[in-house]
Amino acid sequence: MDDSHQLQEIRARIDALDEQLQCLINERAELARQTAQIKQAAGLGENCFRPEREAEILRRVIARNQGPLSGQEMARLFREIMSACLALETPLVIAYLGPEGTFTEAAALKHFGHSVKTQPFMAIDEVFREVEAGTAYYGVVPVENSTEGAVTHTLDRFLVSPLQICGEVELRIHHHLLSRNQTIAEVNRLYAHQQTLAQCREWLDAHLAGCERIPVSSNGEAARRAGDESGCAAIASDRAREIYGLHALATNIEDEPGNTTRFLVIGSQAVVASGNDKTSLLVSGPNRSGLLYDLLSPLAEYGISMTRLESRPSRRQLWEYVFFIDVEGHIDDSNLTTALATLKERASFLKLLGSYPRAVI
Numbered sequence: 001m002d003d004s005h006q007l008q009e010i011r012a013r014i015d016a017l018d019e020q021l022q023c024l025i026n027e028r029a030e031l032a033r034q035t036a037q038i039k040q041a042a043g044l045g046e047n048c049f050r051p052e053r054e055a056e057i058l059r060r061v062i063a064r065n066q067g068p069l070s071g072q073e074m075a076r077l078f079r080e081i082m083s084a085c086l087a088l089e090t091p092l093v094i095a096y097l098g099p100e101g102t103f104t105e106a107a108a109l110k111h112f113g114h115s116v117k118t119q120p121f122m123a124i125d126e127v128f129r130e131v132e133a134g135t136a137y138y139g140v141v142p143v144e145n146s147t148e149g150a151v152t153h154t155l156d157r158f159l160v161s162p163l164q165i166c167g168e169v170e171l172r173i174h175h176h177l178l179s180r181n182q183t184i185a186e187v188n189r190l191y192a193h194q195q196t197l198a199q200c201r202e203w204l205d206a207h208l209a210g211c212e213r214i215p216v217s218s219n220g221e222a223a224r225r226a227g228d229e230s231g232c233a234a235i236a237s238d239r240a241r242e243i244y245g246l247h248a249l250a251t252n253i254e255d256e257p258g259n260t261t262r263f264l265v266i267g268s269q270a271v272v273a274s275g276n277d278k279t280s281l282l283v284s285g286p287n288r289s290g291l292l293y294d295l296l297s298p299l300a301e302y303g304i305s306m307t308r309l310e311s312r313p314s315r316r317q318l319w320e321y322v323f324f325i326d327v328e329g330h331i332d333d334s335n336l337t338t339a340l341a342t343l344k345e346r347a348s349f350l351k352l353l354g355s356y357p358r359a360v361i
Helices: 003-041 051-064 071-086 103-112 124-132 152-158 194-199 201-207 219-228 238-244 291-301 334-346
Strands: 093-097 117-121 138-145 164-172 176-179 189-193 212-216 232-236 247-250 260-267 277-284 306-313 321-328 349-357
Touching (some): 003 071, 051 164, 071 103, 093 124, 124 138, 219 232, 219 238, 232 238, 238 247, 277 334, 291 321
Antiparallel strands (some): 176 232, 277 349, 306 321
């Protein structure tokens, strides 16, 4: 068999598989639509998105995958199929820290797929308020970076918001130097989010030491300004470069190659256990010797792994602090329920921020 004949056979097989895939995807979509109609008829609400169900499906996709596509790549394909199926009923409205082109937008699309309707807002507070008002089903906000630590605006908002954490997204961050100008030598002003400036400090000191660095609300806003002004640049994503028609003067300028940001999905409903979950808490107590030990020891006593601990001023009393704690497990797990009952006895304030599936893709 010559090469041309073999290629024709392979292409014919690909065409046949494409047809089968299309039929199967549409069959799945019809079943998803029927499921949504049954739920709505039973009065189970308009929002058919189930975070724990989505996480379970994606984990199974990764577990059974045999290649040559990676498990993560296969999960991303299924994420888009699931997003399109869900949108047949009512497309989810997702609020995020904007404008367009921010990494928060990328996190929202990674978690929900591209068939949702995204709405950018210029401040984290505005994202919370939009979800609290019910005009967006969910919001996506940054909470911590592997290099620069916590996003304090997000943490502080949980002190007063009734919203719960419904999911998390981990996104590898690649920063690019973008500008209307053609060369770095033409740049004398630089816009970026404060955390981004910190994440690229060493590169900037080496290549733009004399450039004025101006912090702005987001990297998307930085790119927008760079698109309007000559002689300036922004640090932003490749998507921002496309949106605002900028040139990439340098790519991957982050100081740490593993630079990753964690985002939280916020919503109004509790999430049932998915089998691989986290729980986030807010806890505080009157300042005294051994307070933190007293608050954390129930977790160790009942075999609960703590994955994160942050402190913030309580804003209620001078030098009083509130602790943000992430632990492994779901609030319905018996050992976590028992541990929190003990913790509640020792704390003056305890708030469950939510139990939610760990990031899958």
